[in-house]
Structures are given as structure tokens and as C-alpha cells.
Amino acid sequence: MANRKSDEKKKKIDVSHRNRDELGRFAKKEESKLLSDRPIKLIKVKGSYKTYIVKERWFTEDERIYIWFMTSLAIIIFLI
Secondary structure: OOOHHHHHHHHHHOOOOEEOOOOOOEEEOOOOOOOOOOOOOEEEEEOOOOEEEEEEOOOOOOHHHHHHHHHHHHHHHHHH
């Protein structure tokens, strides 16, 4: 009797929120849109299996060039 009740609960899953395609089938799940623009670097941990350290850079290459340019421009203006 207890198994029958748990089976009935499993069958009553609400699927009204799932996206459907043109034929009414469930559409594939969309990938996460929360991707970071910052580049990451994976460093393997020695002596471990499939373990990595994720290092995220603070600035992208374009941001570094912009910061370097603005800093050098400020220094030149300050010295003049």
C-alpha cells in the first residue's frame, strides 16, 4: 500500500512550466546564460585525480590595455 502511494506521487509531477517545440514535445534544456566574461585558467593539482584549481583573472586583455593606456596618459599629464 505504501509503495502504491509513493508511485502515485511520482506520477503527478507538474510539467506545465517546461518549454515545448512545434510538435508538442519537450524542448531541450537551455544552457546557462550566466557565463562569465572573465577568462579562467585551470591548474591541475599534483598527486590528485581530476582535481583542478580555477584561477579567474581580474581583468581581460582588453581591460588591461585600457588601464595601462589610461595610467600612462595620467602620468604624462601629471609630469607636464
